[in-house]
Amino acid sequence: xxxxxxxxxxxxxxxxxxxxxxxxxxxxxxxxxxxxxxxxxxxxxxxxxxxxxxxxxxxxxxxxxxxxxxxxxxxxxxxxxxxxxxxxxxxxxxxxxxxxxxxxxxxxxxxxxxxxxxxxxxxxxxxxxxxxxxxxxxxxxxxxxxxxxxxxxxxxxxxxxxxxxxxxxxxxxxxxxxxxxxxxxxxxxxxxxxxxxxxxxxxxxxxxxxxxxxxxxxxxxxxxxxxxxxxxxxxxxxxxxxxxxxxxxxxxxxxxxxxxxxxxxxxxxxxxxxxxxxxxxxxxxxxxxxxxxxxxxxxxxxxxxxxxxxxxxxxxxxxxxxxxxxxxxxxxxxxxxxxxxxxxxxxxxxxxxxxxxxxxxxxxxxxxxxxxxxxxxxxxxxxxxxxxxxxxxxxxxxxxxxxxxxxxxxxxxxxxxxxxxxxxxxxxxxxxxxxxxxxxx
Amino acid sequence: xxxxxxxxxxxxxxxxxxxxxxxxxxxxxxxxxxxxxxxxxxxxxxxxxxxxxxxxxxxxxxxxxxxxxxxxxxxxxxxxxxxxxxxxxxxxxxxxxxxxxxxxxxxxxxxxxxxxxxxxxxxxxxxxxxxxxxxxxxxxxxxxxxxxxxxxxxxxxxxxxxxxxxxxxxxxxxxxxxxxxxxxxxxxxxxxxxxxxxxxxxxxxxxxxxxxxxxxxxxxxxxxxxxxxxxxxxxxxxxxxxx
Numbered sequence: 001x002x003x004x005x006x007x008x009x010x011x012x013x014x015x016x017x018x019x020x021x022x023x024x025x026x027x028x029x030x031x032x033x034x035x036x037x038x039x040x041x042x043x044x045x046x047x048x049x050x051x052x053x054x055x056x057x058x059x060x061x062x063x064x065x066x067x068x069x070x071x072x073x074x075x076x077x078x079x080x081x082x083x084x085x086x087x088x089x090x091x092x093x094x095x096x097x098x099x100x101x102x103x104x105x106x107x108x109x110x111x112x113x114x115x116x117x118x119x120x121x122x123x124x125x126x127x128x129x130x131x132x133x134x135x136x137x138x139x140x141x142x143x144x145x146x147x148x149x150x151x152x153x154x155x156x157x158x159x160x161x162x163x164x165x166x167x168x169x170x171x172x173x174x175x176x177x178x179x180x181x182x183x184x185x186x187x188x189x190x191x192x193x194x195x196x197x198x199x200x201x202x203x204x205x206x207x208x209x210x211x212x213x214x215x216x217x218x219x220x221x222x223x224x225x226x227x228x229x230x231x232x233x234x235x236x237x238x239x240x241x242x243x244x245x246x247x248x249x250x251x252x253x254x255x256x257x258x259x260x261x262x263x264x265x266x267x268x269x270x271x272x273x274x275x276x277x278x279x280x281x282x283x284x285x286x287x288x289x290x291x292x293x294x295x296x297x298x299x300x301x302x303x304x305x306x307x308x309x310x311x312x313x314x315x316x317x318x319x320x321x322x323x324x325x326x327x328x329x330x331x332x333x334x335x336x337x338x339x340x341x342x343x344x345x346x347x348x349x350x351x352x353x354x355x356x357x358x359x360x361x362x363x364x365x366x367x368x369x370x371x372x373x374x375x376x377x378x379x380x381x382x383x384x385x386x387x388x389x390x391x392x393x394x395x396x397x398x399x400x401x402x403x404x405x406x407x408x409x410x411x412x413x414x415x416x417x418x419x420x421x422x423x424x425x426x427x428x429x430x431x432x433x434x435x436x437x438x439x440x441x
Numbered sequence: 442x443x444x445x446x447x448x449x450x451x452x453x454x455x456x457x458x459x460x461x462x463x464x465x466x467x468x469x470x471x472x473x474x475x476x477x478x479x480x481x482x483x484x485x486x487x488x489x490x491x492x493x494x495x496x497x498x499x500x501x502x503x504x505x506x507x508x509x510x511x512x513x514x515x516x517x518x519x520x521x522x523x524x525x526x527x528x529x530x531x532x533x534x535x536x537x538x539x540x541x542x543x544x545x546x547x548x549x550x551x552x553x554x555x556x557x558x559x560x561x562x563x564x565x566x567x568x569x570x571x572x573x574x575x576x577x578x579x580x581x582x583x584x585x586x587x588x589x590x591x592x593x594x595x596x597x598x599x600x601x602x603x604x605x606x607x608x609x610x611x612x613x614x615x616x617x618x619x620x621x622x623x624x625x626x627x628x629x630x631x632x633x634x635x636x637x638x639x640x641x642x643x644x645x646x647x648x649x650x651x652x653x654x655x656x657x658x659x660x661x662x663x664x665x666x667x668x669x670x671x672x673x674x675x676x677x678x679x680x681x682x683x684x
Contacts, residue, residue: 018628021478054453054625057485071481082489 003049006300007040008307009368009396012429016049019073019160023136025425026050026160030439032428033160035100036075039107040310041396042429043155050160052102058082059163066168067125072102072161077243077294080286084242088168089225089286091123095342097243097291102161107393108153108354112201112223112290115347119354120166121152128163132425136162150416153354155392157431158420173239175226176201176289180280182272186216186324190360193220193345200224201289207268208331208341208364209261216328217272218343226283235283243287249297253305259367261335303367308338309396311376312363314346314356315388323386324360330382331364334375338365353413355391363394373397392430400435446470446518448499448555449525451478453624454574457644458522463490465648470514472499473525501525501551502543511558520651521559522572523552526593528626534588541588548592553599560603563612570613570651573600577618577659580668583684604656615650616657619643620664636663 004011017026019033031048056073066088070079076090077097083089094109103109105127108119117123126140129151137159139148151158183189189204196202199222206218231239293299300308315323324343341364349356366372380390380402389406390398404410414436421427427437445462447455450471459469463486471479471494479496486494499510529544556571563569578586579593597616604614621627621637638646638660650658659665674682 018625020625021481057481058488059481059484061488078489 003034003037003045004307005037005039005041005044007310007365007396008300008303008305009309010042010045010429011307012042012045012047014045014047014049016051018051018054021055021071023130023134023162025130025134030424030427030437032426032431033072033102033106033156035073035103035106036098038096038099039103040394041392042433043107043392043395044103045429046427046432052100052160055162056100060165061086063088066170067165068168069163069165070101071163072100072105074101075099076101076104081242083168084171084174084286085240087171087240089171089174091167091169092117092120093290095291096294098294101164101166102156105152105161105164106154106156108351109393110346110356112203112221112344114349114356115197115202115345116200117169118347118349119153119351119356121351121354123167124152125165125167127151127161127165129158130160130162132159132421132423146416147420149352150413150420152351153392154413154417155428155431157417157426157428157436159426169225171225171240172228173226173231173235174241174286175231175235175239175283176223176286177226177230178282178284178289179222180275180282181220181222182275182278183218183220185210185214186218186328187321189216189218189220189343190321190324193360196220196222197345202345204343205271206341206343207272208328209265209268209335211332215332216324216343219272219275221289223289230283232283241285243285243291243294246294246297250299250301253301254303256304256306257367257369259303259308259336259338259365264338303365306368308365308367309372309376310363310365310394311379312355312361312391312394313383313388314359314361314391315383315386316357316359319359319386319388323383323388324362326382326386327362327379330379336366336369336372338367353407353409355389355393357389359388361391363391395430398434400433403434442466442468443519444468444470444516445520445522446472446514446559448472448521448523449501450482450496451475452524452526452626453640454619454622454643455522455524456482457640458524458647459486460490461641461644461648462520463492463494466492467520468492468516469494470497470516470518471495472497472510474498474500499555501555502546504551504554507555507558511555511562517562517566518559519568520570520572521556521563522574522647523556524574525551526574526576528586528589531584531586531588544588545592545595548589549595549599552596556599556603560607560612564607564610567611570615571600571603572615572617572647572651573597574617574619574647575600577620577664577668579618581671581679585684613651613654615647615655617643617647617650617660618657618664618668619660620667622660636661636667 003014027048032046034044052073055071060069092111104120108121201223204220346356384405424437431437445467451473483494526548534541575597576593578590579597600616621632646660
């Protein structure tokens with residue numbers, strides 16, 4: 001069957017088998033485990049795919065201490081449905097609730113609170129991993145620590161993540177005390193991020209088509225979990241209400257070139273203009289705050305059948321400001337970026353192979369067009385020269401050279417994969433492209 | 442609060458039924474062969490829906506144990522969903538009597554054995570619902586799966602006769618004939634999307650039919666039409682088709 005991830009690029013012919021809980025590897029040949037296919041590239045694609053989505057049961061939930069254990073195929077939306085009514089929230093969440101817990105661990109995902117709480121796996125207590133030999137190993141920061149460290153952000157190359165136990169975050173309500181601030185340009189935005197470093201959640205959207213004094217104008221969104229006494233009377237009636245089911249499905253693939261300079265400009269002007277005052281405060285539900293795009297199922301159809309690439313990188317502080325300006329100039333020149341460009345501040349991250357590092361990260365979409373790959377090559381070089389790197393979860397095209405330049409532990413990562421996965425049983429199109437595993441058959 | 446017994450509780454359709462029943466507040470009795478899978482499903486349902494769930498070892502092929510199994514349930518169920526069954530490989534079964542017999546026993550004899558016991562209990566209580574998950578494959582034997590199909594045909598006839606007997610005393614019998622369903626059982630088969638239901642859809646259809654007291658349900662309406670056509674093709678033509 002044809003399988004593609006969220007960006008519809010690449011699409012590959014794969015044999016997909018559901019993992020059936022047997023504790024056995026799904027294939028004799030090399031394969032890769034896959035959750036809900038919400039990564040943007042080829043990390044969870046290969047000719048053989050072991051789908052973990054059916055392996056999705058809740059195994060334990062301690063309502064007193066907030067520890068939660070589930071099988072790896074459970075998606076975050078289901079976790080929230082279980083935990084939120086009991087006053088517990090995900091410790092870290094990316095911008096969609098439709099990813100699996102196994103995917104969260106394999107990508108070691110970050111959220112709007114990275115500068116505060118680190119990545120998802122900071123909060124993981126232990127994992128069960130089905131290894132190369134067919135043995136199920138438990139690992140944590142203290143037990144089989146090297147396996148744990150390499151599995152965190154290890155893109156499924158050390159084994160199949162079967163089960164995850166993690167620590168939830170206590171909340172009084174499922175609402176967010178949200179503050180949104182308009183910034184005239186990139187420098188003002190960067191200052192605002194710094195001023196608000198103590199706020200738990202922060203993220204910004206920027207308009208990448210502006211030039212001169214308005215370059216990088218945008219909106220900074222800040223949030224804290226709202227306390228009970230901050231809620232309106234209506235919100236107080238059900239302070240721990242979970243998200244509603246998504247209702248709107250984007251109806252069709254848009255024709256090619258629907259996302260162009262004009263439509264992007266119109267969107268951005270509307271988005272920036274919808275907020276009149278410089279600062280706006282509101283108490284909103286977690287769903288629109290964390291997952292605005294989840295409200296429209298299959299929004300990826302906006303980019304048409306050809307698909308798109310998402311591009312996310314981080315540039316370390318010190319380089320950030322100058323670097324961001326350079327990169328934004330380059331993107332504006334190219335002129336075909338997406339409407340949504342997300343900028344965020346990362347805190348320290350000292351683990352082995354995960355993406356974040358202290359600095360600024362930018363994420364943007366590019367519809368697939370002629371010339372895009374060449375352009376991104378240039379952008380890659382610019383970013384690694386600035387000491388930056390790219391997020392594997394959003395990558396479908398990076399070269400081995402870019403990866404090795406960006407990640408200081410790349411060689412050791414490759415060596416450890418060889419150690420945990422000697423005959424490259426676990427292998428994705430991405431890991432083959434990056435030379436982390438080799439095609440054996 | 443009502444109690445539901447799910448026979449063959451580890452199947453995807455059964456699991457979807459259990460979830461929706463738990464959501465409606467049913468106590469659940471999960472029965473199946475694999476203790477570990479049952480206890481995993483139990484923990485999931487208890488955590489998600491805060492209902493009580495018990496697990497019971499049950500093997501459809503151990504006919505002699507069925508009576509004791511039913512006695513040991515504790516509470517006598519208000520709703521029983523008979524969801525076990527195996528597809529089996531048709532060609533292998535044509536040459537391998539052991540597999541052939543297993544297909545017949547798992548889909549027919551075993552179901553009759555346990556549902557006789559359930560039916561007698563419900564008839565005595567004068568209330569309850571029995572749901573049998575049969576198959577469209579039972580409506581006409583086709584070369585591609587007639588051993589499975591004949592067992593399901595027998596099961597459909599059994600359910601119809603049972604209904605005839607105990608609806609008079611207030612026990613409801615529902616025959617479910619799902620067409621293609623995307624489950625572990627059908628994984629790898631090239632199922633046409635418009636004709637394929639998700640287990641959640643099947644469960645929803647079943648629960649609705651239980652509530653309304655329907656006799657027979659196809660989950661996707663299109664299957665009623667398809668089977669109407671298949672049933673009505675004259676045998677002299679049908680025998681020449683490769684179906």
